[in-house]
Amino acid sequence: MKRRFWQSWSIGTRMAFITMLPVAFLFTSFMGYSWYSHRAQVAEELAERGRILAKALAETSEYNVISGNLADLRLTINGLVQSDKSIYRIDVVDANQKVAISVASQAAADAENRYYEAPIMKQVTWINLFTDNGGPHVSGSSDTKPPTFPTELVGYVRVTMSPSNMLDKQARRFQIELAMAALALAVSGVLAYVLARSLTIPLNASIGALREIRGGAYRVSLAITTGGEVGELQESITEMSVALGQSRQDLENKVAERTKDLVESRNEALRADADKRKLIQKVNSIVEDERKSIAIEIHDELNASLIAARLESQSILHLAGKVESNPYIDEIKHKSQAITKLTLDLYASGRRLVRRLRPEVLDMLGLHGAVEEMIRHYDASHPECRFVFHSEGDFTGLGNELAISAYRIIQEALSNVLKHAGATHAQVSLMLSEEEEMLHIEIDDDGAGFSTGTSSSGIGIIGMRERVYALGGKIDFSSEPDKGTVISIALPIANA
Amino acid sequence: MNAQRRMLKSLLALVLAATVIPCVAAGDVTGFRFQIVTGDDTGLTRRIAEDLSKRLVPIFGSFRTELAQKRPMVYIAIGPVALRNVASRKCDCVIIAAYTSSQVWRAITASLPPARALAMTAIYAEPAPSDQLRLVALLYKRPVRVAAIVSGDTVFLRPSLSPGSVEVAEYGAGDDINHVLNRVGQSQVLLAMPDSTVYNTENFRNILLSTYRHNQGVIGFSADMVKAGALASTYSDIGHINAHVADVAAEYIATGELAPPQFPRYFSTIVNEGVARSLQVAVDDTVRKFGRQPAGKRP
Numbered sequence: 126m127k128r129r130f131w132q133s134w135s136i137g138t139r140m141a142f143i144t145m146l147p148v149a150f151l152f153t154s155f156m157g158y159s160w161y162s163h164r165a166q167v168a169e170e171l172a173e174r175g176r177i178l179a180k181a182l183a184e185t186s187e188y189n190v191i192s193g194n195l196a197d198l199r200l201t202i203n204g205l206v207q208s209d210k211s212i213y214r215i216d217v218v219d220a221n222q223k224v225a226i227s228v229a230s231q232a233a234a235d236a237e238n239r240y241y242e243a244p245i246m247k248q249v250t251w252i253n254l255f256t257d258n259g260g261p262h263v264s265g266s267s268d269t270k271p272p273t274f275p276t277e278l279v280g281y282v283r284v285t286m287s288p289s290n291m292l293d294k295q296a297r298r299f300q301i302e303l304a305m306a307a308l309a310l311a312v313s314g315v316l317a318y319v320l321a322r323s324l325t326i327p328l329n330a331s332i333g334a335l336r337e338i339r340g341g342a343y344r345v346s347l348a349i350t351t352g353g354e355v356g357e358l359q360e361s362i363t364e365m366s367v368a369l370g371q372s373r374q375d376l377e378n379k380v381a382e383r384t385k386d387l388v389e390s391r392n393e394a395l396r397a398d399a400d401k402r403k404l405i406q407k408v409n410s411i412v413e414d415e416r417k418s419i420a421i422e423i424h425d426e427l428n429a430s431l432i433a434a435r436l437e438s439q440s441i442l443h444l445a446g447k448v449e450s451n452p453y454i455d456e457i458k459h460k461s462q463a464i465t466k467l468t469l470d471l472y473a474s475g476r477r478l479v480r481r482l483r484p485e486v487l488d489m490l491g492l493h494g495a496v497e498e499m500i501r502h503y504d505a506s507h508p509e510c511r512f513v514f515h516s517e518g519d520f521t522g523l524g525n526e527l528a529i530s531a532y533r534i535i536q537e538a539l540s541n542v543l544k545h546a547g548a549t550h551a552q553v554s555l556m557l558s559e560e561e562e563m564l565h566i567e568i569d570d571d572g573a574g575f576s577t578g579t580s581s582s583g584i585g586i587i588g589m590r591e592r593v594y595a596l597g598g599k600i601d602f603s604s605e606p607d608k609g610t611v612i613s614i615a616l617p618i619a620n621a
Numbered sequence: 622m623n624a625q626r627r628m629l630k631s632l633l634a635l636v637l638a639a640t641v642i643p644c645v646a647a648g649d650v651t652g653f654r655f656q657i658v659t660g661d662d663t664g665l666t667r668r669i670a671e672d673l674s675k676r677l678v679p680i681f682g683s684f685r686t687e688l689a690q691k692r693p694m695v696y697i698a699i700g701p702v703a704l705r706n707v708a709s710r711k712c713d714c715v716i717i718a719a720y721t722s723s724q725v726w727r728a729i730t731a732s733l734p735p736a737r738a739l740a741m742t743a744i745y746a747e748p749a750p751s752d753q754l755r756l757v758a759l760l761y762k763r764p765v766r767v768a769a770i771v772s773g774d775t776v777f778l779r780p781s782l783s784p785g786s787v788e789v790a791e792y793g794a795g796d797d798i799n800h801v802l803n804r805v806g807q808s809q810v811l812l813a814m815p816d817s818t819v820y821n822t823e824n825f826r827n828i829l830l831s832t833y834r835h836n837q838g839v840i841g842f843s844a845d846m847v848k849a850g851a852l853a854s855t856y857s858d859i860g861h862i863n864a865h866v867a868d869v870a871a872e873y874i875a876t877g878e879l880a881p882p883q884f885p886r887y888f889s890t891i892v893n894e895g896v897a898r899s900l901q902v903a904v905d906d907t908v909r910k911f912g913r914q915p916a917g918k919r920p
Contacts, residue, residue: 188830188831191799192827250822250825250829250850252843252846253843253845255815255842255843257725259700259701260661260665261699261700261720261721262721262725263862264746264747264854265857266891267844267845
């Protein structure tokens, strides 16, 4: 979701905007209205003054216009125009629109494009002047003040105003207002900053505490510096940190207990594993011994019997050759030949069985010779794959158990190469490091390989691993699909 | 026309009302009876008539009621319309005109036969010039130049203006009042007198303004003029005039001689304090209490 630009602002910036934005809007609106108001006030005041001035002059000009005594009126108007810079010009015209007096200001800069006009009316005071056709002539006071009525239009007063002077005054007032408003805005800004800090400081402290908690330091020290929601937040964080610390402590205790249990279980498992390996090693030893015993039995008893049986069968054949041939004799010859062949086959099988049960070559040639013999045998019997042997070191001092385990491991590995790898080249390396007191075995091929992470181990590999672990050695498989397999084994000599 | 009709109706109504007033006549057809004649039916006129009736009934009440219709009639005309109406009647009667200015009185009586005029007298509506001049003296407390503007209709007043103390300016038909005012501009006081040729509603305000600018005080001829802007004036209210009428009627009944037309005997003074301050005229209680009250009435 795309964030708006202000959503990434800090809380301090947001607070500043929240507090200052309305003030800025208010400031702008106020200044705009103030400017408009001053302009309007000038216009209204000019209009009002113009109307009042025209009206007042019209009231006072009546006598002068009627009497024709315009000099006094001109002096009065001139005094007015020169004393008030808002007046641009005053004209007095008679009823026929003929200009009687026209006085223009020397100081006013500009004029409005209109003038304010007031009619000069002849006023009549309505009192009883004892005419011969009225009511009784009473010189005493009547009940009301004698009224005055306008009767006849005798002229006009026209006042043209100049706005520049008032505009200048209003501009100065506006500047003062602007300065005061700007000062208020600045004070508001400072107050907003202070107030924002009073909120952001505890919030930042709270966020810092939360970061520490997120980082794992649950026991934070957060002072409650303010009230309201922020104070409640600080209090909650403090309480939460205490609760989290307690929970962590409980959890750690539980983990410690579980770890202790696991360690015990692991130790037990290790012990069990060691026992298992000892057992496997023992079993392997027993199996090897039993194999050896069986092989000896087969070699010494069965094969000897088979040789005796073959000899007996050959003797039967020989005896049968001395008798005249007849179908029975032929049958006997045939049967004796069959028995001879059967005993030979059984002998060969016995020999193979003996070889499998107990590589006697190992006893005769040692590990190096036995492995070499095994490689040669594999290479001869499987022409699709080239088997190569490489060795370094003197293997004569190796123990029997270590030698037979190494032999069996190599045997299993090569068996896997033949069964699964489909390799065209395989190499077995034997290196005896006397410094390390380790026997290094490496079997590599260029076969199909396998993924060590996903492929499940077969029984053969499990057996190899168990044999290695039983000897306290290490085994490592390095393989990728289509890139062959390298099996690296290190077996300690001392344990053997 | 409607106004005239209403006036006539009012006049007739008051005439009828007057006839039912119990005028008492003597058994040998001596004595007099009176009738108040009005020219309109306004509240002012009613007030005048009622007050006047109260004052005249005791005077004429000494005559017995028999043969009352044969006794000579004394008409009391209230206002110029009533005067003109009564003067036009042909009767053996006496007329006392009140609430009519001297100028109008002169205009109406000028066309009457001398014998008829002898049976008529008047209490003028405006103050006596002599009283006005005394008021001026009280106001200024020093000799001041007083001017008066008279037209052809009021030239008869010249004798009543003390020769030498009042500068009289004549105002002819077609003259510009401003020019006349300028002529008398050196005077400190303008004494105004009822003269419709000189003082009318069209120029009255102009006259007040002009005199004010000349720093002149106007001595008006009514309290309303003072309220409108004149400096001061003596004036006679309804009580003053009616008391004076009653005096004249009583004197006539007592002596059989009709007093000549005259200015009001009783009066009070009104001063426009604002105008006085503006003209720097100090007004004291002597001025404010200047007047002459009928017997039994405190000033």
